[in-house]
Amino acid sequence: MIEFKDVHLYYSGREVLKEISMHIPDGKITAILGPSGSGKSTIIRLMLGLIQPTYGEIFVDGIEISKFSEEELFPIRKKMGIVFQGNALFDSMTVSENMGFFLRENLNLPEHEIARRVDEQLKFAGLETHAHQLPDSLSGGMRKRVAIGRALIFEPEMILFDEPTAGLDPVSSNKILAFIGQLKKEKGLGAVMVTHIINDVFSIADDVLILYHGEIIFHDEPNKMQECDHPFVQSFLLDPEEL
């Protein structure tokens, strides 16, 4: 469970997030929808403690993390897997090294146990034949799957996706969405999914949170969006391409 209380964030004097208060439950898929530059990635980074709010409080499972040091954040980060907007794969490591990265760095597992779990994850992601390739030699959809595998391998309680479908063709992007839905159904894994594509929201999200110029203007189930009278919500329901 993630909770923001009155979070403000300034970047060099400019207020990027204004008074964000929200509550994201476990076991559900919450979409964060908003135009480019509205602060979506920034919210994700705050959840992991990668940046600190200028003021306000952030709770993860009831623990206030906004002033934590890197060491204190580690147990928090272990609960959340993240898939970055640009994947952020380690480009000097092979696919299987990327996937096993967390296990090798943080858990004192024997090498054969790491290999077994990595193999399992590779098979799950359909990447067995690419295990020894470098990320640069893969297609966009495959890279995304490596990033997802890397985030899932340590069995987090929640997974954060920053624009998981951006830049993918419709087939790949549907596959990724179906996969996120399947994770929730089979493993009860909650997700936060940042997106600017309205169809992503309707196809899998339980809740949607709309961010506009650093403010939350809507937070409810997707089908309640029609009832929202904020001009921005109205205008893009009519013309989703506008985002």
Add this chain to the structure above:
Amino acid sequence: MGDYAEFLNERLKNFVHTMQEFYYFSTRTFKSFKATRRYWNEILNQMSICGTESIPIIFVSSLAIGCLLTVEVGNQLEGFGAKLLTGRTTALSVIREMGPIVTGLMLSARVGARNGAELGAMQISEQIDALRAFGTDPIARLVMPRLFAALVMFFPLTALSDFVGLVGGGIVAQIYHHIDPGFYWNSALNQLIVKDFVVGAVKPFVFAVIITLVSCFNGFSAQGGTAGVGRSTIKGIVVSSGLVLVANFYISKLVLENMNF
């Protein structure tokens, strides 16, 4: 006028802020030496990159400087009829100053560029954030091995530079100034005293710290796409070579003025 004061104020604030960050970055790097065993392979890898692979450039540049120095020094001394002091003068300048400076500048270009560009690219592609998100301290994993490797490798590289410079000088002394090699080496080595070696030996360790920390810090601070990586790499090289020259001056001054043997 008010605008300009404001502008200066802003610049000053940024500068102080950057210095604070740099101080924090440096202390964290030194603290992460406790992870030495964990990242041993990475350290070996960095040693080969910053040490072994730097040999050719150090070799060539030191040879060139040693030869030129001897030509010039011999010509000047000849005017005073003191050509036989060429060996001594060359040895002093090479061991105290030229060896460390040539090595320092070459490495701040070679190692500094590599650190700045590589870490800068990792920063803008969010790989450094990914390390943090997956529970790894990027400073312990990326910066500490580079600093460790530099601390180990810069000294032998400087010694190599001194040696090559002296040999180059010896060859030129014989061919160009017709000074007998035995005489050259005698005058070069006989009168060296401990403090000459101390000056030459302290420098590479100081340079290793300056070059690695400055270039890595700039890589970590890269922002604004590929152009940003370029900017931060340049900044890393310019600042670290400048600091190398300044540090070189003060180390020479401190040691030579205060040591008497």
